[in-house]
């Protein structure tokens with residue numbers, strides 16, 4: 001069983017409300033931690049959820065609209081005050097570095113730790129992060145300004161070695177790595193043991209796509225991201241305000257659900273709600289009418305995604 005954990009630190013859109021903050025999420029996947037967007041007040045939301053600042057080493061910014069970005073420099077300056085020394089990796093638009101630096105400069109702020117920028121390219125998906133367990137691509141979206149979604153994909157895991165097989169056959173430690181990659185084992189008597197008798201299937205890799213803010217994208221998400229396990233897609237409006245969604249290059253809940261269905265996402269989370277909706281149930285109903293596995297990403301909710309016996313649980 002593998003797990004992906006996602007904490008919704010902010011579920012709102014442009015205007016902060018007492019119980020609905022601008023966009024931010026904290027994602028844990030393969031034991032790695034990622035902060036996605038950093039709207040105003042994100043640092044206090046991190047404290048509220050007891051997410052230690054030391055776990056924040058990679059921050060992904062979708063675009064420079066304030067409700068996704070205005071919490072970033074305050075978070076960085078707080079980390080400076082708390083004596084952070086370790087470098088911070090920032091992922092986002094080419095203009096991110098200048099935006100951060102000009103705010104730091106104009107407020108006379110200095111950071112005692114380095115900022116490392118990873119720039120998303122405007123025309124095509126960009127691989128912006130990779131390690132032995134997973135990779136992240138930045139996917140250009142369609143918004144009033146340059147904007148990117150992020151696709152998090154775990155890599156296939158090594159096969160699980162059976163301890164019983166090691167003991168029974170006296171498998172040397174030096175051979176275990178290859179066996180975990182699928183190799184057979186030949187013992188001293190010359191008998192070859194097939195890999196299936198030595199190992200079990202690993203937990204399947206999980207994937208997550210974070211897509212906000214954007215106009216409806218048709219088959220684009222299918223072509224550039226594909227059938228992820230979990231999709232977070234903005235659903236700023238209901239169909240009642242479809243014109244407004246179009247004017248502001250946002251989506252309705254129905255359009256988000258159509259996007260999820262087209263790309264073959266297993267589960268859909270809806271967010272980035274307009275302040276005009278007190279009751280969010282109609283957004284969920286609208287999405288579920290098109291795509292039943294749709295859920296509201298409500299403020300402060302923590303989602304766990306896991307797979308057991310071939311089924312996905314949220």
Ligand SMILES: [Zn+2]
Pocket residue numbers: 063065143213
């Ligand atoms: Zn925006």
